[in-house]
Amino acid sequence: MPSSRPTPEAHAGDDRTTDLIRWAAFSCVLVPVVLLWYGTSLAGTAGTAVGLAAVTAVCRLLLRRSERCAPRLLDEEHPPHAPHRGGRHRTGTGSHRGGRHNDRRSPVG
Structure with a gap:
């Protein structure tokens, strides 16, 4: 029976977003206070706060919109009924794809 609780990954992402928003709200209060402390005009401080x-x-x-849309986009890219097809993996370390080559034209040193 499926549970209605969010997965741990979804919950962790929600916590990070909530923490980020809390810090931003704290900054919205802190910055005007500091501006007033250092003598900025009330109008300038109010404009900054707004x-x-x-x-x-x-x-x-x-952020909230991207959290809602990300699972839907992943579901569209990888439908659950589509079989996984492998065999398109790159091989090697990239030495034949324009990597750095040492030849006689480059200085050794």
Whole structure:
């Protein structure tokens, strides 16, 4: 019977995003306080606070959206019913693909 709990990987990603958003919100409060402490005008500090809050909100929106869309994109790329086909692995270390070659034209030293 499948469980309705999120997988540990999904939960870890959610925690990292939540922590990132918390730090961004903390910065939105800390930066204006520091600006006021160092004598910046109230209008300049308010404008900075509004700008940081807007950037934080947009980043939060984009992070949450990417978290929702990433599993769907992976499912579309690798459908569960499609068989895995191997045999297209690269061999060698790349020495014949334009890697660095030592020849007589290069200095030795």
